[in-house]
Amino acid sequence: ALVPPPRVVMKFGGSSVRDAERIAEVASLVRAQMVEHSVQPCLVCSAMGKTTNGLLAAADRAIDEGTVDLSTVRALHVETLDALSISGTDASEVVELLDKCERTLEGVALLGELSPRTRDLVVSYGERLSGRVVAATLRRQGVRAKQLEAWDVGVVTTDEFGEATPLDQSWEGIAASLLPVMEEGTVPVVTGFIGKPRGRRLAGHWGRVTTLGRGGSDLTASLLGAAAGFDEVQVWKDVDGILTADTRADCGRQRARADPRICPAAAPVARVTFDEAAELAYFGAQVLHPLAMQPCRRAGVPFRAASSLVKNSYNPAAEGTLISADGSACSETRLVSAITSKNGARLRGEEQGAYGFLARVFAAFDRWRISIDVIASSEVSVSLTLNKNQLLERRSISALEHLPAGVERSEALVGLMADLEQVANVRVSGGHSIVTLIANVGCSSAVVSAVCAAMDRLGIPVQMISQGASKVNISIVVPEERAVEAVQELHRHFFEQPPDCAGAS
Numbered sequence: 001a002l003v004p005p006p007r008v009v010m011k012f013g014g015s016s017v018r019d020a021e022r023i024a025e026v027a028s029l030v031r032a033q034m035v036e037h038s039v040q041p042c043l044v045c046s047a048m049g050k051t052t053n054g055l056l057a058a059a060d061r062a063i064d065e066g067t068v069d070l071s072t073v074r075a076l077h078v079e080t081l082d083a084l085s086i087s088g089t090d091a092s093e094v095v096e097l098l099d100k101c102e103r104t105l106e107g108v109a110l111l112g113e114l115s116p117r118t119r120d121l122v123v124s125y126g127e128r129l130s131g132r133v134v135a136a137t138l139r140r141q142g143v144r145a146k147q148l149e150a151w152d153v154g155v156v157t158t159d160e161f162g163e164a165t166p167l168d169q170s171w172e173g174i175a176a177s178l179l180p181v182m183e184e185g186t187v188p189v190v191t192g193f194i195g196k197p198r199g200r201r202l203a204g205h206w207g208r209v210t211t212l213g214r215g216g217s218d219l220t221a222s223l224l225g226a227a228a229g230f231d232e233v234q235v236w237k238d239v240d241g242i243l244t245a246d247t248r249a250d251c252g253r254q255r256a257r258a259d260p261r262i263c264p265a266a267a268p269v270a271r272v273t274f275d276e277a278a279e280l281a282y283f284g285a286q287v288l289h290p291l292a293m294q295p296c297r298r299a300g301v302p303f304r305a306a307s308s309l310v311k312n313s314y315n316p317a318a319e320g321t322l323i324s325a326d327g328s329a330c331s332e333t334r335l336v337s338a339i340t341s342k343n344g345a346r347l348r349g350e351e352q353g354a355y356g357f358l359a360r361v362f363a364a365f366d367r368w369r370i371s372i373d374v375i376a377s378s379e380v381s382v383s384l385t386l387n388k389n390q391l392l393e394r395r396s397i398s399a400l401e402h403l404p405a406g407v408e409r410s411e412a413l414v415g416l417m418a419d420l421e422q423v424a425n426v427r428v429s430g431g432h433s434i435v436t437l438i439a440n441v442g443c444s445s446a447v448v449s450a451v452c453a454a455m456d457r458l459g460i461p462v463q464m465i466s467q468g469a470s471k472v473n474i475s476i477v478v479p480e481e482r483a484v485e486a487v488q489e490l491h492r493h494f495f496e497q498p499p500d501c502a503g504a505s
């Protein structure tokens with residue numbers, strides 16, 4: 001019987017499309033996959049290089065200083081068009097979008113208003129611009145390609161601007177709209193990271209664009225591949241896959257990439273499970289969006305085999321990391337598959353053992369939609385660490401006088417504190433880091449004893465310790481200024497001289 005050609009989502013992140021040279025390489029790579037391996041690709045593209053940060057900064061300037069400056073973003077795109085010899089309608093479409101983006105910023109400056117909805121609209125231009133450049137480049141290389149906005153292929157989201165979630169109704173819409181395009185032999189080039197909320201076509205509908213949170217193109221790729229029943233979702237990065245440890249990933253809304261590698265000996269992990277990848281992403285590894293695993297995991301079980309392959313577009317020969325339902329790298333002898341860390345605030349509440357205390361604490365977190373990362377409780381007190389990035393996403397305010405240095409002042413935190421103070425004596429402290437090990441929890445005693453011995457050797461106080469309910473992570477909370485040392489020592493112990501289950505210490 002004839003084997004149908006493999007259908008694959010190929011997602012290219014900001015670093016893979018950061019300039020003309022990389023975009024040309026992406027186009028060659030896609031063409032090679034089609035010609036040499038008969039792959040039918042659907043591309044998902046992120047904004048070029050640092051464009052998303054540039055657009056966020058431009059929006060902030062428009063509101064804070066009343067000035068409109070799109071020059072860096074404009075120059076990058078215009079130079080790229082020139083370098084790739086893209087002209088005519090293809091080029092004028094890009095320039096028109098840049099003009100539109102500038103007019104949106106003028107509106108912000110003029111009105112002195114920047115709602116989360118408008119911020120999403122401004123940021124969405126990044127992906128819409130890069131997709132057009134990539135599709136035009138493919139066409140110049142003789143590949144039939146069509147740029148499509150995420151909403152053209154059915155991506156429907158909640159209306160939580162800045163951190164929207166795709167709705168289930170997207171699944172049907174994607175299958176119905178993506179496959180016909182591919183069947184006619186066209187490569188769809190879809191905007192990652194963005195969508196449109198459900199709802200009627202209201203006046204002002206054009207402005208209703210949502211974003212899926214920083215790094216959200218990974219989620220778009222996973223969603224498209226899972227919903228359309230593809231054979232594989234490939235997320236092309238600037239690293240050889242998920243590494244055993246990497247940069248200090250905690251960099252807030254702007255996602256700086258300046259930090260050097262924490263562990264020069266960090267190496268790619270050959271395979272991890274969906275759960276392990278999700279935990280790793282949630283606990284700080286910037287390499288994947290924390291929710292990106294969900295669609296692939298969901299489709300992977302009853303309907304279709306979907307897996308993710310993180311590959312490196314700078315080095316296409318590297319194997320990457322295979323993420324699948326049952327592909328853990330942890331074993332009896334390999335106790336840990338990766339280590340990550342992120343900074344956060346710690347909140348300690350004390351109450352005299354009242355019934356319902358924890359329920360009231362959790363209700364307050366629910367009300368303010370703040371996630372708890374690590375929790376330790378006794379009868380009279382509870383210690384929790386809070387997700388700093390999540391607090392930062394809600395714009396900071398300056399009205400909170402009584403927070404200690406190092407704790408970000410955000411509206412959500414002020415509200416949460418006020419609610420918690422009704423039920424407990426609350427103390428908040430900044431300057432903490434969660435160090436997370438994706439580990440074989442079946443050997444948790446060995447892992448925990450090795451972790452504690454390592455911290456003891458360095459004299460690093462372990463402020464909290466927790467074994468995640470997901471059964472794949474073990475986390476410790478340490479002072480922020482010692483987190484790098486802690487990760488380095490743990491990496492040395494678990495990867496540079498692997499222990500075994502019996503002999504770990």
Ligand SMILES: Nc1ncnc2c1ncn2[C@@H]1O[C@H](COP(=O)(O)OP(=O)(O)O)[C@@H](O)[C@H]1O
Pocket residue numbers: 012013014015016046215236237238239241242243244245246247249257284285286287288338340
């Ligand atoms: N455990 C990890 N493995 C690999 N990369 C990591 C890890 N933790 C953080 N990173 C960082 O993630 C970056 C890749 O993610 P990202 O910048 O979002 O890529 P892209 O923009 O191409 O999607 C790497 O350059 C690396 O610095």
Ligand SMILES: N[C@@H](CC(=O)OP(=O)(O)O)C(=O)O
Pocket residue numbers: 012013014015046047052053126192193213214215216217218
């Ligand atoms: N451009 C968006 C979405 C994204 O996923 O980007 P990247 O693939 O470069 O991480 C961001 O910077 O957040």
